[in-house]
Amino acid sequence: xxxxxxxxxxxxxxxxxxxxxxxxxxxxxxxxxxxxxxxxxxxxxxxxxxxxxxxxxxxxxxxxxxxxxxxxxxxxxxxxxxxxxxxxxxxxxxxxxxxxxxxxxxxxxxxxxxx
Amino acid sequence: xxxxxxxxxxxxxxxxxxxxxxxxxxxxxxxxxxxxxxxxxxxxxxxxxxxxxxxxxxxxxxxxxxxxxxxxxxxxxxxxxxxxxxxxxxxxxxxxxxxxxxxxxxxxxxxxxxx
Numbered sequence: 001x002x003x004x005x006x007x008x009x010x011x012x013x014x015x016x017x018x019x020x021x022x023x024x025x026x027x028x029x030x031x032x033x034x035x036x037x038x039x040x041x042x043x044x045x046x047x048x049x050x051x052x053x054x055x056x057x058x059x060x061x062x063x064x065x066x067x068x069x070x071x072x073x074x075x076x077x078x079x080x081x082x083x084x085x086x087x088x089x090x091x092x093x094x095x096x097x098x099x100x101x102x103x104x105x106x107x108x109x110x111x112x113x114x115x
Numbered sequence: 116x117x118x119x120x121x122x123x124x125x126x127x128x129x130x131x132x133x134x135x136x137x138x139x140x141x142x143x144x145x146x147x148x149x150x151x152x153x154x155x156x157x158x159x160x161x162x163x164x165x166x167x168x169x170x171x172x173x174x175x176x177x178x179x180x181x182x183x184x185x186x187x188x189x190x191x192x193x194x195x196x197x198x199x200x201x202x203x204x205x206x207x208x209x210x211x212x213x214x215x216x217x218x219x220x221x222x223x224x225x226x227x228x229x230x
Contacts (some may be wrong), residue, residue, distance in 0.1 A: 004161055006157070034217060043203060044158075044220045097216075102146055102207055104218060106157035 002028045002041050004096050006107025013084055014115055021079045021088065023094030031097035033077035035069060038091040051088045084114045117183045119204055119221035136224040138204030139184075140186040145207045147180055147187050148218065152201045160200075161189075194228045201225050 003026040013019050023033055032051050036044040040076055048064075050071035052055040058064045067087075068080040079095075091111050094103040119140040128134055138147070146165045151156040164171045164187065165179045171178045177190040182208045191198055209216025 004157075008165065010184070037222075041225070043222045046217055046219075049217055091155070095158070102216065103148060103160040103163055104150075104158075104205075106150075108157045109155065 001028075002096075002105045003097070004030075004107045005055065006094050006110055007036045008110060009108060010111045010113075012113045012115065015085050016083055019112060021081075021082055021092055021094070021112075023077045023079070023095045023096065023107050025075045025098075025105070028098045028105075029074040030077070030098055031089065032097050032098075033071055035067070035077075035079050036093045036095065038093060038109075040091075044093060047079075049094075065096045078112045080114065084112070086114045087113065090115045119188075119206060121169075121202075121204060121221040121224050122223070123224060124227045125227070126230065128194055130194060130228055130230050132194055132228075133155050134194050134198070134226055134228070136189045136202050136204075136226070138187045138189070140187075140204070140206045140219070140221070141185065142206070144182070144210045145164065145196045145209065145216070148176075148207065149178060149189050150203045150205060150220075152203065152223075153167055154200075165167065175210075194226075196228050196230055198228050199226060 005024045008101045024091045047062045048056045050060045054075045058068035071077040093109040149161040152158045162173045176190045177203045179184045180187045202219040206220040207216045
């Protein structure tokens with residue numbers, strides 16, 4: 001099946017630094033990528049939808065200047081958490097879809113811990 | 116919130132027993148999908164059922180969909196310890212065909228299968 005690679009899997013950073021998370025579709029072209037945030041034992045909350053070559057669409061309540069999303073190619077989307085604070089600590093997961101089918105392919109997630 | 120509700124929140128059973136999880140949602144949908152998540156990992160797609168389907172099988176999985184009640188159930192038969200994970204339903208209510216629609220995830224059911 002389709003593979004989505006997410007990197008890094010875990011990052012610990014100091015408050016105020018920026019963190020970039022990469023999401024790559026390895027064997028298919030991802031027309032759309034989604035970024036989710038998940039707190040422990042809770043569901044996934046969609047943060048934003050990104051389409052290749054266009055600006056991301058952010059969900060209500062998500063600060064677009066804080067969570068920068070770039071979808072520069074059909075195989076790569078990045079999420080940058082700018083000036084991270086402890087409240088940004090969470091599990092971030094990307095997913096990708098193509099025009100082959102409706103299901104999503106997920107990355108393995110990134111656990112962000114901001115000290 | 117358009118997020119779906121799942122019940123039970125947590126389910127503990129013995130190996131060999133069947134596990135049933137229920138999902139309710141709020142809007143009209145194109146399809147409903149079930150995903151599995153192992154702790155600290157991304158999600159894996161299990162099965163998709165379209166709005167015009169009532170039941171679908173895949174191996175030990177059986178999914179039902181009742182669009183009049185806006186509900187779905189996932190049955191795992193002859194459970195195994197390896198089935199221990201969180202299970203999420205996700206609804207696709209978008210207008211695009213062939214992919215690219217965002218999914219709304221339910222609250223999840225944590226399943227524990229004990230030996």
